Amino acid sequence: MTDTPAVAASLDGVSVLFGKQRALSDVSAEFPAGAVGLLGPNGAGKSTMLKALLGLVKPHSGTLKVLGLDVASSPLEIRARIGYMPENDAQIPAMTAVAFVAYCGELSGLPAADAIQRAHEVLYYVGLGEARYRNVETYSTGMKQRIKLAQALVHDPDLLLLDEPTNGMDPKGREEMLALIRDVAHAKQISLILSSHVMPDVETVCDSVVVMNQGTVVMRGPIDTLKGPAGRMFEVRIKGDRAAFVELLRQQAFDSRDGEGDLLRVTLPPDAGADKLFAAAAAVGAQVRHLRPSLPTLEDVFAGAVGEREDRA
Amino acid sequence: MPIHRERYRRRDGGTDVRGRAWMVICAQGLRALVRKRAFLYLMLVAWIPCLVRAVQIYVSANFPQASFLEISARTFRDFLDQQELFVFFITVYAGSGLIADDIRANALQLYLSRPVTRAQYAAGKVAVLMVALALVTWVPATVLLILQPMFAGNAAFIRHNLFLIPAVAMFSLVEISVGAVTMLALSSLSKSRWFVAVMYAGMAFFTQAVFGATRLATQSTSFSWIALFGNLAQVGDVIFQLKPRYDTPPVVSALVLGSLLALSGIVLARRIRAIEVVT
Numbered sequence: 001m002t003d004t005p006a007v008a009a010s011l012d013g014v015s016v017l018f019g020k021q022r023a024l025s026d027v028s029a030e031f032p033a034g035a036v037g038l039l040g041p042n043g044a045g046k047s048t049m050l051k052a053l054l055g056l057v058k059p060h061s062g063t064l065k066v067l068g069l070d071v072a073s074s075p076l077e078i079r080a081r082i083g084y085m086p087e088n089d090a091q092i093p094a095m096t097a098v099a100f101v102a103y104c105g106e107l108s109g110l111p112a113a114d115a116i117q118r119a120h121e122v123l124y125y126v127g128l129g130e131a132r133y134r135n136v137e138t139y140s141t142g143m144k145q146r147i148k149l150a151q152a153l154v155h156d157p158d159l160l161l162l163d164e165p166t167n168g169m170d171p172k173g174r175e176e177m178l179a180l181i182r183d184v185a186h187a188k189q190i191s192l193i194l195s196s197h198v199m200p201d202v203e204t205v206c207d208s209v210v211v212m213n214q215g216t217v218v219m220r221g222p223i224d225t226l227k228g229p230a231g232r233m234f235e236v237r238i239k240g241d242r243a244a245f246v247e248l249l250r251q252q253a254f255d256s257r258d259g260e261g262d263l264l265r266v267t268l269p270p271d272a273g274a275d276k277l278f279a280a281a282a283a284v285g286a287q288v289r290h291l292r293p294s295l296p297t298l299e300d301v302f303a304g305a306v307g308e309r310e311d312r313a
Numbered sequence: 314m315p316i317h318r319e320r321y322r323r324r325d326g327g328t329d330v331r332g333r334a335w336m337v338i339c340a341q342g343l344r345a346l347v348r349k350r351a352f353l354y355l356m357l358v359a360w361i362p363c364l365v366r367a368v369q370i371y372v373s374a375n376f377p378q379a380s381f382l383e384i385s386a387r388t389f390r391d392f393l394d395q396q397e398l399f400v401f402f403i404t405v406y407a408g409s410g411l412i413a414d415d416i417r418a419n420a421l422q423l424y425l426s427r428p429v430t431r432a433q434y435a436a437g438k439v440a441v442l443m444v445a446l447a448l449v450t451w452v453p454a455t456v457l458l459i460l461q462p463m464f465a466g467n468a469a470f471i472r473h474n475l476f477l478i479p480a481v482a483m484f485s486l487v488e489i490s491v492g493a494v495t496m497l498a499l500s501s502l503s504k505s506r507w508f509v510a511v512m513y514a515g516m517a518f519f520t521q522a523v524f525g526a527t528r529l530a531t532q533s534t535s536f537s538w539i540a541l542f543g544n545l546a547q548v549g550d551v552i553f554q555l556k557p558r559y560d561t562p563p564v565v566s567a568l569v570l571g572s573l574l575a576l577s578g579i580v581l582a583r584r585i586r587a588i589e590v591v592t
Contacts, residue, residue, distance in 0.1 A: 054426050056587040076428040084426035090419035093410075094345060106337045107427045118324065125321040137418075151423065156324035188321060 005068045008033045008159050008191040009053050014062030016048050016215075023048040024059070025215040031193055035185035037202030037223075038195040039302055040212035046195040047087055049212070050161045053193075054084055067158055080109050083152030087163035087195075089144055091136045097123055098132040101150050108155035115154065122150045126180060142173035149180065153190075160184065160192035166201055178204045203298045211305045219305035226301045233294045236264045236277055240286025248280045257303055265294060267304075334429040338437025343444060346407055355406060356448065359399035363453035366392050367460055374465035384461065386474050389454055390553040393484055397542065399449045400492055405513055408442045408496035410506035412585070417504040425587035435497065435581050442493040451485035476554060484552045488545055491570050495541075498577035501584035517541050534559035537566070544569050 009031040016024040024045045038046050051057040053066050055075035064071040066078045092100050098119050105115030123132040126146040131139070136147055145165060152160055165181060166174045182205045184190050196202050202209060203223065211219040219226065236256075238245055246264070249256045254276070255267040268276060274291060281288045346352050366388070373382040415421050424434050458477060462468040471477070499516075500509045524540035537543035537559035547566035550557045557563050 051587070054587075056422070056425060076430070079426060080428040082426070084422075086419070086422050086426070088419055090423050092420045092423065093414045093418045103337070103341055104423065104427070106341075107334055107424065107429055109333075109428055114324075121321060153321070184321075188323060 006033055007031065007065075007068075008036070009066045009193065010064070011049070011052075012063045012065075014049075014052060014064060015060045016045075016052055016057055017060045022215055023057075024052065027062070027212075027215070027217055029210050029217045029220055031191075031210065032208060033191045034208070035182075035191070035206040036193050037206035037209040038193055038212065039197070039199065039202055039209050039298075041197055041306065043214075044212040045215040046197075046212055047163055048215075050084070050163055050193065050195055053161065054079060054082065080155070081158045083155070083157035083160045083190075085148045085152040085160070085162045085165055087167065090148065091144070093137060095136055096133050097128055097136050097139075097147055097150075100136050100147065101154050104151040105154040110155050118154050118156070119150075122154050123147075125153070126150045127176065141168040142170065142177075145169055145173070145177060146180075149177070153184070156190075158191065160190055161195070162192060163195045164197070165194065166196070166198060174201075181205050199298045199302055209298070209301075211302055213306045219301070223298060223301075227296045227298070232270060233265060233267050233296045233300065234274060234277060235259055235290065235292045235294045236266050236288060237262055237290035238264075238281050238286040239289050240281065241284050242286070244284040245281060245286050248284055252276070252280065254280075255304060257300070263290070265300065267296070267300070332433065334427070335433040335437035335440060338424075338429075338434065339440035339444065342411070342438065342441030346441065346445060352403075352406060352445075355399070355402060359396065359403070359449040360453060362392065362395050363456065366457050370457060370461050371464045374461065384470070386477055386480075386553055387555065389457065389477055389481060390484075390549065390555060392457065393450060393454055393481070393488070393549065394546070396450050396453070397488070397545070400446055400488060401514075401517065403445050403449060404442065404492045404496050405510045407445045408493065409500055409509040409513065411438045411441060411497055412500040413503050413506045413509050416501070421585065422587040425585075431582070431585045435585055439493050439497050442496060443489050446489040446492060447485065450488060451482060454481040454485065480552050480554070484549045487548055487552070487570065491541070491545065491573060494574050494577045494581075498580040498584075501581055535561055537561040538569050541573075 007030050011027050011029050014024055014027045015022065027045075027049065038049065040046050048057060052059055053064055053071065055071045055078065067081055069078050071078060092103060095103065098116070101122060102112075102115040102119035105118050106112055110118065120129075120132065123129055126149050128143060128146050128150065131143065136144070139147060145167065149162075149165065152162070162181065166177050169177060178201060181192065181194065185192050185205060192205075194202060194205055206223065208222040209220065209226065210217055242262075242264075246256050249266060253269070254272075257265045259265040266277060268274075277291065278288055369382050369388070370384055372379045373384050415424070421434075425431065455478075458471065458481065461470050495516075496509075496513055499512050500506070503509050503512070520540040521542055524536055524543050527536035527539065528534055534543075537547060538561045543559060543561070544566035547557050547559055547561055547563050548570060551563045
C-alpha cells in the first residue's frame with residue numbers, strides 16, 4: 001500500500017489514433033483521488049483512455065501520468081500499482097478461481113505465498129469464497145465479473161480501473177457489485193476510475209465524473225456541482241401542441257428533454273420561475289396539466305453535456 | 314457488517330516486478346502440463362528409447378562379444394534423431410495452445426495490464442515448451458553421456474569424444490528453439506489450438522513432402538533446405554562432426570532455420586498485443 005497522490009491520473013493533450021480513426025482527440029483531464037466515473041456513450045473513447053493510462057495504447061501525442069508517474073517512462077511501475085478490470089470476458093484458461101487469482105497476484109509481483117493467501121481473502125471479499133475451487137470457465141456471467149474484480153484487487157492496487165464492471169449482471173448481482181466497488185473506494189481508500197455508460201452505476205459509486213463524447217472530454221467535476229442547485233428543473237406535462245411548446249422553450253434558451261411517458265424535463269435559468277412555463281404554454285395555446293419541481297440527475301447532466309456538444313457539431 | 318467487508322485488508326508488503334514475470338509464466342505453464350495425464354504418458358514413452366540406449370551402452374561396455382552394439386558419436390546423433398518424433402508430438406501437444414488459448418480467453422490483456430512486458434510474456438511461454446522439449450532431448454542424451462563412463466568403469470569414451478557434451482547441448486538447443494519458437498508464433502495466429510496443431514503438422518509434413526517430390530524429380534537432395542526436418546538433420550550432422558546427409562550446404566540450412574526464427578519473432582511481436590486494433 002502506497003500513498004496515493006491527490007491526482008490519481010491525468011492526461012495532457014492526449015490524442016490516440018487507430019489508423020485514420022481518432023479515438024482520443026487532444027484530451028486533457030484530471031482524475032482526482034477517490035472514485036471517479038468515466039461516462040460516455042459507446043465509442044466515446046472511454047476504454048481507449050483506460051488502456052492509454054495502462055500504457056497498452058501508445059498515444060500519438062500528449063502525456064499521461066498515473067499516480068504521479070509518467071506512463072511513457074514508467075509503465076511497469078504503474079501497472080504494478082494498478083488493478084485493471086477489463087470490459088469483456090477475460091480469464092486464464094483451465095484454472096480454478098483461487099489458482100487464477102493467485103497467479104495474477106504473482107504476475108503483479110507478489111511472492112507466491114502472499115499471492116495464494118491474498119487470493120483466498122479477495123475471493124471471499126468478492127463473494128466467491130464457496131466457488132473458489134471451481135474452474136473459472138464454468139462460472140456464470142455475474143461470477144466472471146466478480147472474479148475479474150478479484151484479480152484486479154489481489155495485489156492491493158492504489159488505483160483501480162474498472163471498465164463496465166456491471167455488464168451482463170442481473171439486478172441483484174449488479175447491486176452487490178456496486179456495493180463492493182463502493183466499499184473498495186470509500187472504506188478501503190483505493191482510488192478508482194469507473195468507466196460506464198450506465199449513469200445510475202456511476203452515481204451510486206462515484207464522487208465526480210469525467211464525461212466523454214466522440215473522443216473528447218465534454219464535462220468534468222464533482223457530481224453534486226455538475227447537477228447544480230435543486231429546484232431549477234421541472235417536470236411538465238401539457239395538453240396541446242407539444243412540439244410548438246418545446247420549440248418556444250428552445251427559442252427562450254430553456255433546456256427541455258423527454259422524461260418518462262409524456263413528461264418533459266425542463267431546466268430553467270437560475271433567475272427564471274415556473275411562471276415562464278405557464279407563459280410559454282399559453283403562448284402556444286396549451287395548458288399545463290402537471291408541474292413538479294425535480295432534482296437534476298446525472299443523466300440530465302450527461303444529456304446536457306453530450307447534447308450541447310452534438311448541437312455545436 | 315457483511316462478511317466481505319471484514320475479509321479484505323490493505324497490504325503492507327511490497328511487490329517485486331524486476332523481470333521475474335517470465336519465470337512465473339513458465340512455472341505456471343509447466344504446472345499445467347504435468348497435471349495432464351496425456352503429457353505424462355507421452356513423456357514416459359519418450360524415455361523408452363533412452364532406456365534402450367542405456368541397455369546398449371551397458372552391454373557394449375561390459376560384453377565384448379556384443380561388438381555390434383558398440384557406441385560412437387553417431388549413437389548419440391542417432392538417438393537425438395529418434396527423439397525427433399517425440400519432439401514433434403510434444404511440440405504439438407504442449408505448444409499449440411500456449412498463446413492460442415490465451416487469445417481465445419482474452420487473457421492477453423490480463424497479462425499485459427500487469428508489470429509484464431510482451432517480451433517477458435513470450436519468453437515465459439516459449440520457456441514452457443523449451444523445458445518440455447529439453448526433457449526428451451538434452452536431458453536423456455546427457456543422462457546417456459553420464460551413464461557411459463559409469464557402466465564402462467572408465468572415462469575413455471568421453472575423453473576421446475569430449476565434443477559430444479557441447480554437441481548434444483547445442484543440437485538440442487537448435488532443435489528445441491526452432492520447434493518452440495515456430496510453434497509459439499503459429500499459436501499466436503489463431504484462437505484454436507487444434508487449428509494451430511494442424512498448421513504446424515502441415516508445415517512440417519508438407520515441406521517434407523515437397524522435398525521428397527523434388528528429390529524424386531531431380532535425383533538429388535540439394536532441395537533439403539525446403540524441409541524443416543531436413544535443415545535440422547543437416548545442421549545436426551555438422552554439429553556432431555559427421556558428413557552432412559544431404560547436398561544442401563549446411564550454411565544454407567542454418568540460414569533457413571535462422572530466418573524461420575526471425576520470422577517467428579516478427580509474428581510474435583505483431584501478435585502479442587493487449588488489444589485488437591481494427592483500422
